[in-house]
Structures are given as structure tokens and as C-alpha cells.
Amino acid sequence: MKSALISGIRKVRAILAHAQITHLGRSSPLFERALREALDNNLSPAERDWVERIETARRELIRSAQTITVDDYGAGSAQRTLSDEEMAQGRAYETRVGTLCRACSKPYFWSLLLFKLIRQFQPTRCVELGTCVGISASYQGAALALNGQQGTLTTIEGSQQTASVAARGLGDLGLEEVSVVVGRFQDALPGVLEAQQPIDYVFVDGHHDQQATVAYFEMVYPYLSETALVVFDDISWSAGMRSAWEHIAGDPRIALAVDLSAVGVCLLDGDRSPGERLRIPLS
Numbered sequence: 001m002k003s004a005l006i007s008g009i010r011k012v013r014a015i016l017a018h019a020q021i022t023h024l025g026r027s028s029p030l031f032e033r034a035l036r037e038a039l040d041n042n043l044s045p046a047e048r049d050w051v052e053r054i055e056t057a058r059r060e061l062i063r064s065a066q067t068i069t070v071d072d073y074g075a076g077s078a079q080r081t082l083s084d085e086e087m088a089q090g091r092a093y094e095t096r097v098g099t100l101c102r103a104c105s106k107p108y109f110w111s112l113l114l115f116k117l118i119r120q121f122q123p124t125r126c127v128e129l130g131t132c133v134g135i136s137a138s139y140q141g142a143a144l145a146l147n148g149q150q151g152t153l154t155t156i157e158g159s160q161q162t163a164s165v166a167a168r169g170l171g172d173l174g175l176e177e178v179s180v181v182v183g184r185f186q187d188a189l190p191g192v193l194e195a196q197q198p199i200d201y202v203f204v205d206g207h208h209d210q211q212a213t214v215a216y217f218e219m220v221y222p223y224l225s226e227t228a229l230v231v232f233d234d235i236s237w238s239a240g241m242r243s244a245w246e247h248i249a250g251d252p253r254i255a256l257a258v259d260l261s262a263v264g265v266c267l268l269d270g271d272r273s274p275g276e277r278l279r280i281p282l283s
Helices: 002-007 009-018 027-039 045-063 084-089 097-104 108-121 135-147 160-172 185-196 210-223 239-249
Strands: 067-072 091-096 125-129 152-157 178-182 199-204 224-233 256-259 263-268 276-279
Touching (some): 108 199, 178 185, 210 239, 239 263
Parallel strands (some): 256 276
Antiparallel strands (some): 067 091
16 A cells, blocks of 8 residues: 555646646645645654654554454445344444454554644544544544644544543543544434534544445535535445445535545535546555
8 A cells, every 4th residue: 555655646746736626715725735745744743743652552552462342333344235224233243452453443644644634624623433443533633633723523433342442542642632422323423413513524434334324424414614524434445335425426515526546535615616526546
């Protein structure tokens, strides 16, 4: 992944240079800057300090032999189709924290991109669906801390023991900006949206079901601020997730939809006309 990203930097820059997005208002330059800085691993001393602390925490989690019970309410795997009833009921399994961190936490580049998006867009009310052991929440929370505008992140995790691991790690890092809510997305999200509105930033990283992903977008949309950023993870994880992304990216309420292969970024801005789409293949 890392070598592919490095080799693709020039190509990405060429795409950005020629993309017709400069007329779309204030958000497009912010997105371009965030992507460029993530690709270049361009960090200020304060940013580097946070990144090193979080990556140290990631390594410690990967080494952990602690066994926990995970309650999974998602699609399970890209090859297996579960019914709505099966997903709602959930499946419990035991695993080591290290195994879970290695398999489910966002890799460094994508975590850094989330970090840079928050650094550039300066949101104050943020929501994440899918905490896992807290690596992505740590990156997003650190960006909020560096922004210094009293921004907050509410992250939702369906598994109690997984959420406990995340909460402990976030506490060890001193990230008071982040709070963990335990519950299935469909149960917990309405209350979080009501309490946090208007919401400037949402990261959807969980469930991985076509209909559920579209439904979460529809749930979130009425609570978004006029200028907002909605990021979808794993948009190429399965045919269903790819269909969900195509549906959302084509929504006329989205001003700019950027397809990064693994991640999709949607920009909403009342100052610009809708319907612009851009594909930048990063994986």
C-alpha cells in the first residue's frame, strides 16, 4: 500500500491540477491541501508528536494478547450476505486485541488523511460510526485538539468490550475531545445526532452493508451543517458497498464526491452548485 501511494503521488497531483473543482467554493482547496499533505506525510512538529504517540499506542495494541468478546452487528464479510435480521441480532466471537487492531484499524495513510481533513476543515461537531479499538478516533481527536476550537468527536461502537479498549486508549492519550457511545448504530445514532447537531463532519466506518450505509447517510443528512464533510470507509469492500457509494455520490445534495478507491469523501456546501464527481485511484 505504501509503495503504491508513493508511486502514485505524481499522478494524483496531475489529476488534482487538471480537475475542474476550483469553482466549487472554499471547501475544494481545503480538500486538496489535506490530500497533498497526507500523501507527502507533511507534518508540523506538533502534528508529528501526536502521530508518534498514536502510532506507539497502535504498536502496543498490536502486541496485546488480551482476549475480548466482540459483538459484531455488521455484514461479516464481503463474500457472505447476511439478512437484516442476522445483522440486527449480531454475532459474538472471541479474539485478541492485537488481532482485532491489526485487522480492523485504519492503516497509517488513511488515518493521516482523516487527521488532515479535520485539520483543514476545522469542524467542531464530529461523529464517527465504528470505533473499533480507537486508532482512527485518536487521529481525529488529536486533530481536533490541535485545532484548539473546542471541537468534539462522538464515536459509536456496537461492542462493549471493544469500546472499553478504545476508551482506555483515548484516555491514556489525554483526548478529552473524544467520547465513546456503546450501541448498535441504528439504536445509538439518532440520539447522538439530536444531541450534537448541527454536525460538521461524519466518518462512516462500520456495518459495511449497502442498504444500511445509504440509510445512515439519510439519517445523518438532516443534521448536517450547511458546510459539512461526510467520509465513507471501504467503499470498494464489496459490490454492495460500491453500489452504496455510487448512490450517495450521485445524490444531487452532494456538491463534490471524491472517490479514492478505498475511501469516499463527500463535500456539502450551500455556496456551490451540486453534482461534481472526481476519482483519484489511490489503491
